Amino acid sequence: MSEHTVTRSDPTCTTSRAARELDLRRGEFELAMHLGRIRTVPDEGGGGRRVPYAEIERLRSAPDHPEGLRQRLSVVGTSAGAGLLEVPATRFTRFARVGLVTPVRFYLNRYRAVVWLYLADELRQFAAEPYNASLLKGRMLPHSLRGQVQAGVDLRPRNWRGRHVGFLLRQAEDPWQQAGVFAALLGPGDPVELVPDPYERAHLNRFRPSLPAHGTPGSPAARVAERIMRADEPDEVAWLRAELIAAVEAARLEQPAPRPTPRRTTAPAPPPASPAAEPRPGRGEPPGLEPLPSRGDEVAQPARKAPAQPAPAPARARGGLLGRLRRGRARIRRGERPPRRT
Structure with missing residues (x-):
């Protein structure tokens, strides 16, 4: 029994492991992936592409392996x-x-x-x-x-881009990834114009594949390579823009872009009642509950009398001999007898 037919817990392996299993150099294996000569599947953990062991077994079973595959990749x-x-x-x-x-x-x-x-x-x-x-x-x-x-x-740059788009579309699993392929070959301002919704544009950028790197970013070599990898022909740009719009519309219907959920505002809790205002529970009743009176037990409570106001203090009597004489004369005029002294 071949070592590749042994039952494994994971039916796939990494691309580097697959290259060793197929006796291919790294560049040859990457080219085979681009051309669709080797079938790959996405990594569920987000770690790139993986190769099924069944695909490795299929390629190894060819009678001219590995020289036949290398010749086709030369x-x-x-x-x-x-x-x-x-x-x-x-x-x-x-x-x-x-x-x-x-x-x-x-x-x-x-x-x-x-x-x-x-x-x-x-x-x-x-x-x-x-x-x-x-x-x-x-x-x-x-x-x-x-x-x-x-x-x-x-037409060499344009034909290369067309071939690279075909490779990226073969790896795309849903409309958002397909839209990211078309956005990758357009200028940075095209997605902003064609996808005005910021949440959809941010979701689109997640699936925008990175183009092959040539030199240090920002170097003259990298700028030359970027001019090759970006669409510049008017009809090519128009085609990519139309494909991007169609892919975003299909992705919007199948799986809308995630958006932030609004925060729920809760009403503030009422302040706790003062302990003095709470009625005392009756005997045999739990605290905080009041017995509900029946319809026949409803009795009107007498109104509480307002507290009596203190009587005003009597005005201070005018003292002195002159005051007594004046009060006595006033009684005489009214025909009253003056009070007898004791």
Whole structure:
């Protein structure tokens, strides 16, 4: 029994482990993933892509493994590609500029010049096609292609972007990830214009894949690579913008972007009653409860009398002999007898 058929708790492995199992170099394995030659699945823990052991077993069971897979993943530059087509290097460059052959990779050399790489297997197929014989053996290109070459058309960056979009879309699992693919190749201002809702735009940025890095961020090499990876043709930009709008609309219907939930405001609790105001519980009743009187026991309580106000203090009598004489004369005028002294 092969070691790959042994039952495992996890049916998948990391990409580095899969590359070792398949006897592939890291660059070859990444290219195989881009081309869809190796099936991968998303990591449920968010740790990148993983490879099922069943896929490794399928590739290892091929009779020409691993040399057959390596041959299908072999890449060549302009000089080697021209040798495969048996044409001069300048003619091969014209083929690439007008889009007859599509690059699969690129890198920047020490002079910051872009070096395009092509699949050797695709070039062999191009040379084997009968209708390409006139292109390979003729002394001049067709008139339509000559006009594009004279106009300075260079479709290599655009064709690479189209190939890279296809790779990213194959890995997308839902409409939000698909929308992130289209947003990745647009300028930074396009998502702001096309997705005005800030919560949807923030959710979209979570699924926006990072483009391949070339050099230190902000370096001249990185800026050259960024110009290649960003769409610049008007019709290409219009296509990406339309696809982004359609993908966001589909994602909005299937799974709306999360939004913050409003905070619940609770009414303040009433202040506790003063202990003096609480009635004393009756005998055999729990504290805080009052017995409810029956309908026949309702008796009107007499109104409480207001407390008696203290009598005003009598005015201080006017003392002195003169005061007594005046009061006596007033009694005589009224016909009253003066009080008898004791």
